[in-house]
Amino acid sequence: MTRKNLLVASLSLCLLTYAAGTAQATSGIKNNWKSRYTTACATLRTAADHCLICHTVPDNGADIDNLNGYGLLLMNNNRNFAAAESADSDTDGRTNLQEIMTDCTNPGDATSPTDEATWGTMKSIYR
Ligand SMILES: [Ca+2]
Ligand SMILES: [Ca+2]
Structure with missing residues (x-):
């Protein structure tokens, strides 16, 4: 193996290792979030x-430049999900947990619109 090929192989390995580490970190918080809020x-x-x-x-979870208010708070x-639950990160009048x-x-x-029927919507269907 020439010196140039060895250098290319080393750089490729470094990039692959970095990419794998980044993907692991972002899927980690996604999985933690889904584990905390299972319902x-x-x-x-x-x-x-x-x-x-x-x-x-x-x-694009690896890019912190596009975090929303909830992401910034976390x-x-x-x-810490619990520390962010009582806040209203997007100031829409509802807490993050709600x-x-x-x-x-x-x-x-x-x-963000809701796709869940509210109690008022359900009552109006059966009137
Ligand atoms: Ca809110
Ligand atoms: Ca909202």
Whole structure:
């Protein structure tokens, strides 16, 4: 193996190792989030799979430049979910925990619609 080939092989190995480490870190917090909120609605669990609970750009969880308010709060609290639950990160009038566990809305997006029927909607169907 020539010296040049050895250098190319070493650089490739370094890049692969870095990429694997980055992917592992981002899937770690996604899995931790889904483990904590096991009964969160399917819409939010899918959003978590694509990094959209904490980021504004899908599938780009390694980039902290696109964190939303909820993602920033988690980052500043060392990824402590409990510490972020009582806050209203997107200032839409609902706490992060309420959005995740009750309303099925994104805690980092003030305009996220819910796909879960509210009690008022259900009552109006049966009137
Ligand atoms: Ca909120
Ligand atoms: Ca929201």
